Amino acid sequence: MTLAAPPRPGGRASGRSPQQVDPLGALAARPITLGAALAAWLVAVVDTLLRASDVSSPWAAAGALVAVAAGGVVLVVSAAPLRAPFGSAALWGVAGACAAAGVLSALATAGSNPFVRDDWAGIASGVLLLGVAPYRSARGILAAGGAVAVVLAVVVLVEAPGFVTPVPTASYVVVALTPLLALTVAAATFSNVFVAHVEGWVSRASGFRRASTDDLRVTLARSVQQDRVTVLNREVVPFFARLVASGRIGEEDADEARRVADSLRASLVADADATWLARRLAAPGRRVPTEVVDPDRLADRLGPEHRTALWALFAAVDDVEVVEARSLRVVLEAEEARVDIAIDLAFGSSAAAARRSLAPCLTVLRLVSGDLRVDRAPSHLTLRFSYDQH
Known part of the structure; x- marks a missing residue:
């Protein structure tokens, strides 16, 4: 499922993220996210063990590893389907953990670090930022990577007098930052190209739709x-x-x-x-008893993104292989310039299991609405969100 606006003139991608233009595609990237978090931590652990003789402060070394692990946890938890979208706070949380790991790693080897080429902070930080690529815009990734690079550059400049290789100080900075900058640019490029392709596809599809x-x-x-x-x-x-x-x-x-x-x-x-929603939910063949309360015909003011997301949810609810739903009630009410929607779902099984099964649909709804709230009872889910009237 793709939810996007036509691209800007010139074929360049907008400032949107891959998760915004293709929520289900972002769900498929979750294994990559887990792999990035694990790989960054393994790089830090293995390199710390190999350089154990250079460690002058075990506590700082342990703190550096904890910081990398914390960055991985923030990445994985924030990328969870039911926590979408992946916000800027999560991105800067990952960047902050990377910067802290770089500082603590330098403190751990203070006075006994003869080479900059075997420092792991730049590689681990780049891998974590690479894991952010499916969820944030290219501009956001570049900004976060640049901030981490500044911190690591300052660390290298402070450490430079202790390095034994007789080269200009700028060379130390280049060697230390190359892995971080390369991986950051790779992540930003992926995000930008992916968004541009999806928005271009949506633009072409819109043209075909108008023609027909x-x-x-x-x-x-x-x-x-x-x-x-x-x-x-x-x-x-x-x-x-x-x-x-x-x-x-x-x-x-x-x-x-x-x-x-x-x-x-x-x-x-x-x-x-009858609105389009009432007609679709009253169509022959639907399994789940449904009630639509919409006296002001507010459903007809839904935009295409909300309609697509809602219908994906209702199709999943009516599928016995997804959840065991007993009933569905949809209430639409006008509130000034916005419309509030409440969806009550009753299940034969536990609401927690149903919520996990409906996670992809809830992720899409959360992304298109921005204010989805999910209330859970033992066998009941209530979804609430709002949208601007069109």
Whole structure:
């Protein structure tokens, strides 16, 4: 599922993140996130053990390893589906942990670090920032990587007098920062290229959709006409056939005519007043009993992103292989310029298990709404979010 706006002129990606333009794609990147966190910590541990003879402060060395582990935990936890989106606070939390690890690593080998080339802070920091690539924009990743690079550069300048290789001080800085900068640029490039490709695809798809609008109108008109014919065949045609067969009109026929007219009018009015959401949830074949409370027809003001996210959720709820849902109730209420939506779901199993099964759908809803709240009872989930009226 992709949720994106058309790209800016010139084919350049906007400031959005891969997680924003393709939430489900970001879910698929979770193994990469776990691998990045683990790889960064292993690099730090292995390099610390190999340089054990250079460690002058075991406590600082241990603190550096804890800082790297903390950065990995922040990365993995913040990238969890039910915590989406991956915010700037999480990005800077990872960057802060990387900077702290670099400072503590330098303190751990203060006075006994003859070479800069075997320092691990730049590599570990770059790997952690590489794990952020599916969740943040290129600009954010570059800013975080640049901040960490400044801290590590200062550390190297402080350590420079103790290095034994007779080269200019700038060379020490270049050697120390190259792994970090290379991995940061790689992460930012991935984010930028991914967003540009998705936004370009959405732009082309929108063009094809506009080109087929006329054909769609004809199809919809035929569908509406067929629905009206179905109503007539079910109510009106049998009544007139019976009149023709009897050859006369009695008082009971007049009463029947009024009943048929009232039924036909009620059916047509109800169909005209129903929103797209009510029609879709009342379609034949749906398994879960559903109630839609929308007297002001607010569902018709939903944008395409919200409609797609909502329908993905309702399709999952109706799938017995995903969750064991018992009932669904949707309430839409206007609140000034916004619309509040409350979705009540009852399950035959525990709500915790249902929440885990619906995690991809909830992630998409959280990303498109920005204020999704999930209340959980033993066998009941209540989802609440809002959106601007269009």
